[in-house]
Amino acid sequence: MNQSDVTATGSQMQIPFIATGSYPLRNGNMIRPLVDSGPAFRRICEAVEAARHSVWLTVTFMAPDFQMPDGRGSLFDVLDRAAARGLDVRVIFWRPNPESSGYGQAFWGSQAEREGLGARGSRFRIRWDRAHGYYCQHQKSWLIDAGQPDETAFVGGINPTFRSVEPGHAGEGQRHDVYVEVAGPSATDVHHNFVQRWNEASERAEEDGVWGHSGDEKMPFPTSVSNSRGGSLLQIQRNVHAGRYSDGCPTPGGSLYDIASGERTIFDQYVQAINAARRTIYIENQAIPVPEIAARLEEALKRGVDIVLLVPAEPEEHVRKYRQRPDSESFFEQIAALGRYENFALAGIAGPNGRGGRSSIYVHAKIMLVDDEWATIGSCNLHSNSLFGHTEMNASFHDPHVVRELRCQLLSEHLGQDTGQLDDRAALRRYRDIAHANRLGRDRGDFNWQGLAFSMDPAAYGQ
Structure with missing residues (x-):
């Protein structure tokens, strides 16, 4: 498929991909x-x-x-x-x-x-x-x-x-x-x-x-593009620190790219996708978002987008240490601000531990689903190291059938309920309701939950 065909197909999408990378x-x-x-x-x-x-x-x-x-x-x-x-x-x-x-x-x-x-x-x-x-x-x-x-x-x-x-x-x-x-x-x-x-x-x-x-030994770069195997639009995106690599030999069918100056297409893609969301944003990530991402999530909440953010219920120790620093106040204030919107939920997951209680399951995923039609899956966390320093790779794609099926699979795991009969907005509202009910059960010592997810207070995360 030539670039004009991709452009024609892409013009029907609401979530823009990265133009340069x-x-x-x-x-x-x-x-x-x-x-x-x-x-x-x-x-x-x-x-x-x-x-x-x-x-x-x-x-x-x-x-x-x-x-x-x-x-x-x-x-x-x-x-x-x-x-x-x-x-x-x-x-x-x-x-x-x-x-x-x-x-x-x-x-x-x-x-x-x-x-x-x-x-x-x-x-x-x-x-x-x-x-x-x-x-x-x-x-x-x-x-x-x-x-x-x-x-x-x-x-x-x-x-x-x-x-x-x-x-x-x-x-x-x-x-x-x-x-x-x-x-x-x-x-x-x-x-x-x-x-x-x-x-x-x-x-x-x-x-x-x-x-x-x-x-x-040097390996040759690929010289031709693999044959079509399906019908999904997809873009491989990277974060690469400046000065790490210098050979800008273009990928087949791609443009010359100055990799020596670094690459930040994953960060740019997150920003563009959040800005374009109309109905729903579902995120699973190992880290709570950096201010540049959190601010855009708040703008999406203001225009009525339903958002669920799944993170580790027990954050890593460096998060707790950072919270104690005086210069971290504005960072955590932006996360707390998200919790003031009814259409937002911060959640963790925990499963039965065989002792009558629950043990937290560490969320290591790095994914985002938007409007039940677009998604990104990869290695990039929403913390500053991944977005501005590590070498990372994500695959971002538009395919409503695949994204919807993934949403249903993830929510089935986390909620213990099939959301296939619900649209994306109703499904995330169901997520919020079940997570909230499970949190109330946890607070009173009742761990007979539906599924794994429970809501958390954004203002207290990492304390």
């Missing part, structure tokens, strides 16, 4: 959201096992003992088997700088870790890549059979670290998260991103910066 808006994609790590990694492993040519992935955090579904073993077990079949298997791992050490469980290529790879006889290729300063390489992506007719990408926020939500039980360390499978022309842009990062990985010239190959 590394990657263009493309039609002809197949999109499949994958909710929580069990289903997501099951599907990814199936794709790896069916691969005929290559398996490439970018990893931020990992737990060596994390087990893939259905007895497939660890991440390295999956990759070793693929390499043993003769596939081209490559991984880009983040290597923290001294100022970012201790930020998550990174496989940074220590001597012990490299000895472990040797003991396994691992033959896949690795490059380690640093980020700028105290930021991190936060992209989570898989690419299967890059450049082949059945090229398939997976983009999202799930690390191979924690168990996903399990019906009827919520234990310590359990998380809720989302990935999206993409097949079609936009998978080519995930391919381009991987090659750009691989060729300029910061540690490629270091003795301990590569595994299984020479750091002098």
